Amino acid sequence: MTLLAAGACASVAAHAADLRVMTSGGFTAAYQALGPDFTKQTGNTLDTILGPSMGKSPQAIPNRLARGESADVVIMVGYALDGLIKDGKVRPDSRVELADSRIGMVVRAGEPKPDIGSDDALRQTLLHAKSIAYSDSASGVYIKNEMFKKLGIEEQVAPKATMVPRIPVAGVVAKGEYEIGFQQVAELLPVPGVTFAGKVPEDVQSVTRYAAGIPVNAPHPREARALLQFLASPQAQATVEKTGLDPIAH
Template sequence: MRNVLHSLALLACASLGSTAHAEQLRVMTSGGFTAAYQALGPKFAAATGNTLDTALGPSMGQAPEAIPNRLARGEKADVVIMVGYALDELIRQGKVDPASRVELADSRIGMVVRAGAPKPDIGSVEALKKTLLAAQSVAYSDSASGVYVQNQLFKRLGIDEQLKPKASMVAKIPVATEVAKGNYQVGFQQVSELLPVPGVSFVGKLPESVQSVTRFAAGIPLNAQHPQQAKALLAYLAAPDAQQTVQATGLDSVSR
């Protein structure tokens, strides 16, 4: 830990310069990278003196908390952390500096059941298909992973019509919380969003041949008030010293 903080302090000094002052950074982050950010952010703050004011919200969708919707109504941010292709759209719209884009992690989709329930087999495509057909109810998120499950996974498995009566999209809240309450038998979301939730058992990741890998990235809005401090934060989140923490939250490091 001491080496990590020392490296971060050196990085921050190099990025900010000797005359910079500690600032409060406004960070908007979406669910998939949130666990990693919540573990790494306090280390950055401790080493640099900067404080982090964090707003949570999905990378896309109609919810008012969604990062694009927050920016559209004039909310300010120094850093946005989100699904890579959603960040690219903000760059295309001229809202985020394209030179600031940093690749953070890859996220895969997993499945949970309620704690204490038998863990079904999803180790192969055929086993996954049988598990879904046997399930009484299926839930998935309203962000990138859920869009894939609803629009592609069920079709690729050839069970789209059979799943329609018992599959539901869960908006705004973690899917695992609904599974923990017993409202759904199985739930799908990015692994990093499933692992922190109590009351569920993690079954595993989707088979790789039907997996959807979501790249998380970050950038600095063009109207950021503290762009240099924001640059230091992004450099730390993507640094080699951060990767053990990133992987512990269920994410996969980006090959560099």
């Protein structure tokens, strides 16, 4: 290595930042896959805090910011991010759109894979299931408040359907605590011990847009903006797609 190159590397290291990133489940797998490349290219390291985009748990990103916790970047459901922008917690000019996420279903590994390829098939699967789990984030809110109604089975399934707070739905299905589980596909695929049954049919599907922004009290706003540009770049889209998300054309 030349003295010039060595000096450049030393300069990068000297000015590198440790970025605190709060990310919710749907984009986490893509973020974790892309993070090492960002660190390699910039020298900036990533301190990751996991939490849902909404909800009552103390770990939820809005609740963390409300308590005054510091962050350089928040990655979350788009409309929840918009709420933080409206409340003055996130810089309006920092918002970037990252990916779309669709809802899928899993069963415990080794169990027969149910048919959910049509509205009627999904309806029958839900009616025959002994127990149903869904998340306390965007997908679960939609399932509870809208999907069951659209399928005309809200009253039949409500007594056996449970919202699972904070932890991955696939994890409780893998343990046999619930027969079937729903969450965004990108949150289901990384969990061992389950079989992915497929995505919810498109006409009863809910597409969640993931976005990111920079909190107003971010310690490293310049480096945070570089991370957002990297995550939204065309070069990142192949990795985003592999994790079960649908890329957005930029």
